[in-house]
Amino acid sequence: MRFLGYTLANEAEMPSEPPRPELFEEMGAFVEEAVKAGVIVATGGIAPTAEGARVTLHEGEFTVVDGPFTEAKELVGGWALMECRDMDEAVEWTKRFLSVLGAGECRVRPVM
């Protein structure tokens, strides 16, 4: 089964200082392990919402609003598409990801 895991945060409440340098190495090792285990099948980072746009179609009218989107929690940081046997396993990999990060919130959703 495929699961989409993504980090969720309110950008306004994010710390402004850059992450500690060791984090990149630790995250790299974690991703390598998950890829070699055949779990991560695709992954990517995502730019701040300030660089994004919201596109809506309502009653035939398109509206395009440039970011940032600050009113609620948004996909901030990155995402990973995982292939796991079940939700328990996907949750476990997500916990390991968050342990490397130190703190944060992730959502895990089965992909139909």
Place this chain on the structure above:
Amino acid sequence: MSATDSITRVEAVFRMEFPRVVATLAAFVGDIGLAEDLAQDALVDALRQWPRDGTPQNPGAWLTTVGKRKAVDLFRRSRTLQEKYGQLGREIDRAALLSAEEEIDFDRESEEEIADDRLRLMFVSCHPVLTVAARTALTLRLIGGLTVPEIARAYVVPEPTIAQRIVRAKKTISDAGVAFEVPKGADRAPRLASVLQVIYLIFNEGYSATAGEDWLRPELCAESLRLARVLAALAPEEAEVLGLVALLEFQSSRLRARTGPSGSPVLLLDQDRRTWDRLHINRGEDALARAEALTDPRGPYTLQAAIAARHARSFRPEDTDWNEVVALYGELVRTAPSPIVELNRAVAVSMASGPESALQLVDQLVATGTLERYHLLSSVRGDLLERLGRHEEAALEFDRAAARAANARERLLSEERARASRNAAERPAPPCVTGPEP
């Protein structure tokens, strides 16, 4: 850690860590049966301790260490066992083992060491001394980490059958004194071929179940692909491993399109290719490119992947370069001669040059008698006859295909096609383009 650590979490973690733990323990004690028992014993400790004290930072290393300590206890306690293993000629330096206890701490083995152990275990569980059925069961259990009930469910056989198969397999390996090592030299190629074959057979059973009501068992496909990916991570320089990964990725991309709403099979040429999974296709292309860069000439899995890629690149069957597919099948027949490949080649020929020339090839195959009981031979022949407007003969072939199909869904499909041919015989209709997998 948190108080919410539950039995479920321990079991989920254990299942994920099990293959690595067993591999390391098997390298430590030199016996896979004992390694599995030790891992299970470590689980019992984990179930008692983790909910109370929290899940350790590195659960795999924790389980391995507990397993090793239990091994040391066992060897200390049981003189009989020591003698038994001594007699078996295992390269266990018992003195080292007994003094190892102080050194066994929660230090993690290096990733490379664990990887080496996993690769060794894969070669052992796919050892030619075992029957093919034993190899697949043991591999799913020890490398895939599936439980006996899960394997039994996947293969639609009673649990005791699988349990016995695994017990016997472990005994056979022990009795034969199979070394816990990655084969080298002249031995390596055939042993690797056996590993690849086991993974491929697991996939095939999932992709086109030989028995039972369902045509597909996607969990076997997923398991097989996972094994192939793990193997590719362990042996990244082997072209045919990448070839197999590519082939399984391409075939997995079609899983969703392969059954109709009622669970009936939808064959390659009838599938809605827009529903093919692009992620699998991209991964397949990537693995294929890496395989082709490593090898010349291409091996059988790489060639089959190259054929699958030709389908994956075409949104409609008529967009396929069928002459190229025929040429690839020609190369495959020369590399790995097999009547089934000949049959597939005939189907490709029918797409490139029409049913007439394909029927000649199939009739040559029929004359050899090698595929007499293979339902797809009748199915292909029926299809070619149908396309040539020879409906009554086609109906007879589909009858034969139905009689020979072990899978209920495939049988229904052939029966349906036999009926359609009989109807067409009474009321001529334009030829249709359906058939097995070219």
